[in-house]
Amino acid sequence: MLRLALSVAILISVSDLQAQPSKENGLLWGSIYGDSFGGPYEFKKVSYHPLIHLDKKLNSNQWQTLAKSVRLIDYPMKASPYGAWTDYAPAGTITDDSRHKIIYWNARVNNRVSRRSLAKSYTLFHKKKTGMYSTWLDQYVRSAWYVLDKNNPLSMPLERLWGGVPTQAGQMIFLLEALSFPNDPIKAYKHTYKINYIDQGVAKDYTSSVVAGLSYALAQSATWNGFKLAMINTDPYQYSKIPYVKREISQCILMAQDFVKMSKGVPKSLYKILEENLQAKTWWEAKTSFVASLAFLEMAYQNDNPMAALALVKDFGHDTDSYAQIVGAVIGALEGIDKFNPNEIKLIQDKIKVEFGDVLGL
Numbered sequence: 001m002l003r004l005a006l007s008v009a010i011l012i013s014v015s016d017l018q019a020q021p022s023k024e025n026g027l028l029w030g031s032i033y034g035d036s037f038g039g040p041y042e043f044k045k046v047s048y049h050p051l052i053h054l055d056k057k058l059n060s061n062q063w064q065t066l067a068k069s070v071r072l073i074d075y076p077m078k079a080s081p082y083g084a085w086t087d088y089a090p091a092g093t094i095t096d097d098s099r100h101k102i103i104y105w106n107a108r109v110n111n112r113v114s115r116r117s118l119a120k121s122y123t124l125f126h127k128k129k130t131g132m133y134s135t136w137l138d139q140y141v142r143s144a145w146y147v148l149d150k151n152n153p154l155s156m157p158l159e160r161l162w163g164g165v166p167t168q169a170g171q172m173i174f175l176l177e178a179l180s181f182p183n184d185p186i187k188a189y190k191h192t193y194k195i196n197y198i199d200q201g202v203a204k205d206y207t208s209s210v211v212a213g214l215s216y217a218l219a220q221s222a223t224w225n226g227f228k229l230a231m232i233n234t235d236p237y238q239y240s241k242i243p244y245v246k247r248e249i250s251q252c253i254l255m256a257q258d259f260v261k262m263s264k265g266v267p268k269s270l271y272k273i274l275e276e277n278l279q280a281k282t283w284w285e286a287k288t289s290f291v292a293s294l295a296f297l298e299m300a301y302q303n304d305n306p307m308a309a310l311a312l313v314k315d316f317g318h319d320t321d322s323y324a325q326i327v328g329a330v331i332g333a334l335e336g337i338d339k340f341n342p343n344e345i346k347l348i349q350d351k352i353k354v355e356f357g358d359v360l361g362l
Helices: 019-042 059-068 096-105 116-129 138-148 158-164 167-175 174-178 184-195 203-215 222-231 248-265 267-278 286-302 308-314 322-337 342-356
Strands: none
Touching: 019 096, 019 174, 019 203, 019 308, 019 322, 019 342, 059 308, 096 116, 096 167, 096 174, 096 342, 116 138, 116 184, 138 158, 138 184, 138 322, 158 184, 167 174, 167 203, 167 286, 174 184, 174 203, 184 203, 203 222, 203 248, 203 267, 203 286, 203 322, 222 248, 222 286, 222 322, 248 267, 248 286, 267 286, 267 308, 286 322, 308 322
């Protein structure tokens, strides 16, 4: 169906143009929930669901069981710069994915973030921390100083960040941009693209398109298929019209759908297809993160249990916190904050407040 509708405009009714607090909170805290959920499994040995055989097609009851199995757990590892900052951190602790969102949030001025305000926010956060707590930002701060003052000794060209590899960094940092442009995918895309000095190459289109999709998802009547179409149809800089090359994000959306179809509804088959076809080197490349997250959401939505997508992330492994924070943002924006366990959301909020103070509107 999606293949036949690529040229159809995304239409939002007048009633949808009202703010949807449940969806806005869902996007924000769903993304942070996903990070906290995926953090304990990041690059760890995969442990499949004990009661469900993922090498077979699941029935509706098994999908519900998988969705209900999603819960926060303690971290089974010591503190690390990019992970939790406490040894064997308790459930509800966040990782670098959400810390980037705190830095982004701190950069907001009159509900907007600029390149300079974001860069300044990075330098301020970095300045307050030492040792392991600043190491994770060392490379980002060099780019930030390039935006603020190219003569600063820490300044390095933007193209240098992560060796110029198109990573999923922007997909961690900028998801909350959709909150500033609810139900306005084009403005959301353009502003994200404008302030995004982090991403390299095609990764800027990935990040801006995801934010555009999330902007659409905040509409009351938004759907999963509509979310995908919003990403495809929001193309203000005409990536799809560049001669001799196809727009990568559109191809990847179709790729994720095809992978789910090829798997015939069997989770382990989907994992194998992703492993063989993505051929990732780091598993945090922009394309890898995007395709994996969309494939898990596609399979879960096809089976009417979107929260099961988080369980699929956990069982797949690799960069689980980064995939899960995208999945959580999409579920939260489409379904609202009520999809998540309120006690676990409160647990995350309390831990953030203790560790970082009054941030993220707390």
